[in-house]
Amino acid sequence: MAVISDYALLGDCQGAALVSSDGVVDWWCPPRFDAPSVFARLLGATGGFWSIRPLGRYTTSRHYIDGTMVLRTEFRTPTGVLRLTDALSLGAGERGHRIGFTSPHVLIRQVEATGTVDVAVEVAVRPEYGLVSPTITETPAGMDIAGAGDRLTLAADRALAVDGALVTARFTLAEGDSAVFALHHRRSADPPTAPLDGRAALRDTIAAWQSWDRLHQDYQGPYREHVRRSALVLQALTYQPTGAVVAAATTSLPEQVGGAANWDYRFGWLRDGSVTLRALWVGACPHEANRFFDWMAASIGSAGATDHIPIMFGVGGERDLTEHTLEHLEGYQNSRPVRVGNNAWQQKQLDVLGEPLECALVLRDELGDLSPAATDLLRTLADRAADTWQEPDASTWEGREGERNYLTSKLLCWVALDRAIKLASTLDAEARVPRWSQARDQIRAAILTQGWNDSRQAFTGAFGSDHLDAGLLVMPITGFLPGDDDRVVATVDAIRRELGRDDLLQRWTGAGEEGAFIICSYWLAEALARAGRLDEAKQVYENVTGHANDLGLLSEEIDRRDRSLIGNFPQALSHIGVINAAWIIGEVESGNRP
Structure with a gap:
């Protein structure tokens, strides 16, 4: 388990997520800061998490992209480097002081490779501070994850599998390859929306933060x-x-x-x-x-x-x-x-x-x-x-x-x-x-x-x-x-x-x-x-x-x-x-x- 200083903050100006230095989201409370968590392993083993990391040995370094709250973590392995970029989406077209007004409540995680890297993904959504083990259904839009009053959709451009109450993925990225995952949150009573284009949303989020930074x-x-x-x-x-x-x-x-x-x-x-x-x-x-x-x-x-x-x-x-x-x-x-x-x-x-x-x-x-x-x-x-x-x-x-x-x-x-x-x-x-x-x-x-x-x-x-x-x-x-x-x-x-x-x-x-x-x-x-x-x-x-x-x-x-x-x-x-x-x-x- 990571110590407090190992964590990075992701924010969309409505809620927050914490990501450890080895690529694990151990805290996220959408759609606003004081809502019940969907990931809370920070406070207990049953709280839920989302891990993306290389298989095998690695060392890590990380930084925020300049002028943003978008995190970049680099995993160095014996065969290559995996670059993981994490953000809470700010929504398409948001700029300047208005960032966060229309947050779509989407956690975006993109990986890119230099060399060749085997990647493992595990997603354990546990709504209501870990009290609920959700149902998981495969749909054309991605994995639908439902429990308590929360409804989440995990969209990805890589094959996903269900292992009990986990969503998993295993794949290899070669030189120049990338993969993107977008976990969308909504309340069960809200109508579904089309999944975001994860890559475009990540670019928009970086641009929105940097626009705010320049203006303020x-x-x-x-x-x-x-x-x-x-x-x-x-x-x-x-x-x-x-x-x-x-x-x-x-x-x-x-x-x-x-x-x-x-x-x-x-x-x-x-x-x-x-x-x-x-x-x-x-x-x-x-x-x-x-x-x-x-x-x-x-x-x-x-x-x-x-x-x-x-x-x-x-x-x-x-x-x-x-x-x-x-x-x-x-x-x-x-x-x-x-x-x-x-x-x-x-x-x-x-x-x-x-x-x-x-x-x-x-x-x-x-x-x-x-x-x-x-x-x-x-x-x-x-x-x-x-x-x-x-x-x-x-x-x-x-x-x-x-x-x-x-x-x-x-x-x-x-x-x-x-x-x-x-x-x-x-x-x-x-x-x-x-x-x-x-x-x-x-x-x-x-x-x-x-x-x-x-x-x-x-x-x-x-x-x-x-x-x-x-x-x-x-x-x-x-x-x-x-x-x-x-x-x-x-x-x-x-x-x-x-x-x-x-x-x-x-x-x-x-x-x-x-x-x-x-x-x-x-x-x-x-x-x-x-x-x-x-x-x-x-x-x-x-x-x-x-x-x-x-x-x-x-x-x-x-x-x-x-x-x-x-x-x-x-x-x-x-x-x-x-x-x-x-x-x-x-x-x-x-x-x-x-």
């Missing part, structure tokens, strides 16, 4: 190639019909191998909204950022004074993400439980109040006239921050051990009010400014007095606590205090010293064997840059980015014992860190005040 990659600052790849990853993790960005392509990849901190990340997090929007702005274009803001506003809807505002939503704006466990799957490297859904949607996190207002401020020159509903929503969020900032909550790290007066939550309530005041004329809310200003000043005073710990000589994670929290590295990012403020510098140094190992940071004091959260290292790089410590910022940036896999992909965490990637993969927040920290380093290098 204007960033010219430091670490450009890292930013460029991360922007493509964020685009692949965007659900184009709504503009939502999912936190990761997977569920239940563990924060600690063998542990139980295994969560479903295939949803959009309001809590990460402002950093996501900033990364889309830097790495893509304002259009992508605008659509993300629209998704946030539509998902929250018309929040009343007492409505619960979830920290996350389904990609279509769904609220009820109640989790359950899949008992039949043993989990990645026996890390149980495997969860679908995420009960964190029910948590109270006051930091979400600041995210839409921060986004609106960043985009104020691009949004034009806000709709009455959006205007009312932003005013309501600011009022809510003024009314509730003193209440305890679950905090940005989604702890399930109870509520406290976390500093990061107070900080984002301050952001909500500070940005609302700056937007007052846009929000037609000048009359509310005195009340908002009073509350903002009260929050600031509370953070500076109750949040500062004299014995630790640092801001700590919660009022009355002596525990450090890496989340407070965002303090200078929000503009609450400047990056060179003595208190900020002292806090940054304390976090770096006590939570870091080679600048790979755990989230809080006393985390034990918990992995290093990648985004925290990028926040550290930003904080150091904002303090004018550019050499240190670059050192941190290059160190953490150096832990990406051979394709430039990052998970949520790094195991501090063996430096392996752990957690859901690839992780949007980690790639957001790649983009935002590079931009800040470039701004400071250029003499600009971020």
Whole structure:
């Protein structure tokens, strides 16, 4: 079984697949990110897979075709080289920012040979996260595979056979020969469509990605190639019909191998909204950022004074993400439980109040006239921050051990009010400014007095606590205090010293064997840059980015014992860190005040 770093991401901007370095698709959830999988061997032996590889001995290398999320893997054998190209089809004729709007939900795999190579293909479709062994019927269009609510057709230009619940093929490719396979997914209730021409669809998909890349990659600052790849990853993790960005392509990849901190990340997090929007702005274009803001506003809807505002939503704006466990799957490297859904949607996190207002401020020159509903929503969020900032909550790290007066939550309530005041004329809310200003000043005073710990000589994670929290590295990012403020510098140094190992940071004091959260290292790089410590910022940036896999992909965490990637993969927040920290380093290098 492959380890997490062995996987590559394929995306059609509606769903995602993971392919191992030896040519096995072990994860695919069509037609959208959070749908039940048809391949899930990533999480259990019965989950299903699709393997294409040479018979006999081989070595492999791989890369993404430039400017795309199309994967090319080369297998070198004693008799020749097999080149495998994998993609999720983006649909014929899609170009530029509209990629993914009309995805046909087809996984395309093409093989070509130099020399002579014997090839083996095995397809084990297992719908409903591996609960269903489907029926397979040979038809003129290809192998029809039906189970649960899924209907798949495997079309190929090579002979296919049925072996129990497997579809197989064995053939030899000579010099210059090629073969193409296209696995089409539809819901059982949907009418069948004619199979795609796999070769033409692959060419169209490459062209569509490269068109998007040319139109959107204007960033010219430091670490450009890292930013460029991360922007493509964020685009692949965007659900184009709504503009939502999912936190990761997977569920239940563990924060600690063998542990139980295994969560479903295939949803959009309001809590990460402002950093996501900033990364889309830097790495893509304002259009992508605008659509993300629209998704946030539509998902929250018309929040009343007492409505619960979830920290996350389904990609279509769904609220009820109640989790359950899949008992039949043993989990990645026996890390149980495997969860679908995420009960964190029910948590109270006051930091979400600041995210839409921060986004609106960043985009104020691009949004034009806000709709009455959006205007009312932003005013309501600011009022809510003024009314509730003193209440305890679950905090940005989604702890399930109870509520406290976390500093990061107070900080984002301050952001909500500070940005609302700056937007007052846009929000037609000048009359509310005195009340908002009073509350903002009260929050600031509370953070500076109750949040500062004299014995630790640092801001700590919660009022009355002596525990450090890496989340407070965002303090200078929000503009609450400047990056060179003595208190900020002292806090940054304390976090770096006590939570870091080679600048790979755990989230809080006393985390034990918990992995290093990648985004925290990028926040550290930003904080150091904002303090004018550019050499240190670059050192941190290059160190953490150096832990990406051979394709430039990052998970949520790094195991501090063996430096392996752990957690859901690839992780949007980690790639957001790649983009935002590079931009800040470039701004400071250029003499600009971020």
